[in-house]
Amino acid sequence: METGELPLDINIHDPRWDQNTFMGRAKHFFTITNPLNLLLSDQELHKAQTIVKNYKAGIVTPGLTEDELWRAKYRYDSAFHPDTDQKIYLIGRMSAQAPMNMIICGFMLTFHRNFASVVFWQWVNQSFNAIVNYSNRNGNVTVTEKQLGVAYMSATTGAVVTAVGFRALTKHLPSLVACFMPLTAVCAANCINVPLMREREIRMGIPVTDDSGHKLGYSSKAAQKGIFQVVISRIVMAFPSLTIPPLLMTELEKKDFLKRRPWLSCPVQMGMVGFLQLFATPLCCAIFPQRSSILVKYLEPELRAQIKEHSPNTEVVYFNKGL
Known part of the structure; x- marks a missing residue:
């Protein structure tokens, strides 16, 4: 076995930073959501995939350093699904969140x-x-084309109806109030889109494991908790970029500079959103641990009994909440 210069005891199955702390999760997601990851070529991504898979198999690329191993790990994680190992569509990757x-x-x-x-x-x-929701779902549960279509049409309809309704209600109110219409519509759509896109997880359950990663069964309660956490993260993520720019633009558009150059309003506002998204995306993804947990006593009775029989000392189970 080729061991090279690097020891084989580095745990690259988990993120580099402690995921039990918000700062550790934030550092992890700042790396995962870095838009520069989108510039990586297929060759670079497959090279990173090879380095990571070889290391997990006990084979170290000669001359590889620990920093290079972690760089490969995060390049790999930025483009490949953690459950299916399939390459995610470019705009479905978390690194596309800020620019899109x-x-x-x-x-x-x-x-x-x-x-x-x-x-x-x-x-x-x-x-x-x-x-994004399809690309970052829990990969252990399949989603049918019908479910995708229903989720897509429902969320789109909900967002449009909310936006149009809010627009009608605020027609005679100050323009600043109307500026928050996109936020209202986006929040409403997130409450519809995520649960519907992952409805099968609620119905069929998602895999739950013990602390060592051994699968103990499937739980819809865990799925419900994971989806709730994702919805909250998405709503909080939308707040900075859909509230701060409108407030600032209300003042900036009164200045002579933008009055003489109204065509600059869109790129200026877009720049504000992009800057805020660079921070809001990773920080809001870090609100809840990716490897979420739930107490056994809150699981379904049948699963509780099964766990008590086969793993009586297990009081907490873990699951991938998705993004």
Whole structure:
């Protein structure tokens, strides 16, 4: 066995930083969501995949350092699904969140007064969300085309109806109030899209394991908790980029600089959204641990009995909550 210069006891099955702390999770997600990961070529990604898989198999690339191993690990994690090991669509990767939301939210905020634009950009946003939700689902549970279609149409309809309804309600109110229409629509859509996209997980359950990673069964209670955490993270993630730019733009548009150059409003607002998303995405993904947990006593009675029989000392089980 080739061991090279690097020891084989580095735990790359888990993130580099302690995931029991918010700061550890934040460092992890700042690395995962770094938009520069999108510039990696297929060759670079497959090289990273080979390094990681070889190391897990006990084979170390000659001359590989620990920092290079972790760099390969995070390149690999940024592009491949943790459960299925399949390469994720480019815009479905978490590293695409900041640039894609910069464009979509920027246009939603800029053109929130036009009915056709409201409908179009809510549709674009939910199409993007559907790809992200599908790409980052729990890979141990399959999703049918019918479920994808229902989730997509329901979230899109919910977002558009919310946005149009809010637009009608705020028609005679100050323009600043109307600026928050995109936020209301996005929050409503997240409450619809994520649960529907992952409805099969609620119905069939997701794998739960003990502390050592041994599968103990499937739980819909764990799925419900994971989906709830994802919805909360998504809603909080939307707040900075859909509230701060409108407030700032209300003041900036009063200045002569933008009055003389109104065409700059969209790129300025888009830049604000992009900057905020660089921080909001990783920090909000870090609110809850990726490897979430639930007490055995809160599981389904049948699963509780099964765990008590085969693993009587287990009081907490773990699961992948998705993103």
